[in-house]
Amino acid sequence: MNLLEVRKICKTYGCGEAAVQALRNVSFSVPKGEYVAIVGESGSGKSTLLNMIGALDTPTSGKVLIDGRDIFAMKERGLTIFRRRNIGFIFQAFNLIPELSVEQNIIFPMLLDYQKPDWKYLEDLLTVLNLESRRNHLPGQLSGGQQQRVAIGRALITRPSLILADEPTGNLDSQNSSEVIALLKEASKKYGQTIIMITHNRSIAQTADRVLQVSDGVLTDLGRCEE
16 A cells, blocks of 8 residues: 655746756555655756655645545644644754654654654664663764664654654764664654655665656656665
């Protein structure tokens, strides 16, 4: 069963002669549990596409369905709640709250949604992310790789069905990059989550189950990666 369906998404910025077509009739689907990488040059439209999938921006035309629900048919409040509970975001900038500890940063989305954290699941996440000994540290006391692991934990804590990662290794060295990608793959398999990751790094893209390429707003499915 497909968790995500993108149907003929178009996005145009500006109008008339100044109009720029960022996305052109983009369509694809992603089954539950698949780990997909989206590659493309800077300005190709890949980040715009991710923003559409995450409902951070609205398309000029087309639909995005997550678990069978047309997200742009929802009212604003309903969409906000749906996004908070069903989509986890991981960005190149860690976006951690400097005054909160590792544990507090991870559970913050639950508190924002007035939900009680699942403490057993939190312990599981801290173990998987190798952050048990850092749970009471502030972001400023962590390395870049550790901060990105906290950001991954924050994205996973609500058990979202879909994880969207925008250049999650962009600020990391090669060793930390490898560790972060391994964690994402483990999360995909262990928790059955669907992951869509944007990267400019072809080597990182090859770790995914399937690679999509965006060029001048047009999407091409490059197929499944070899093990």
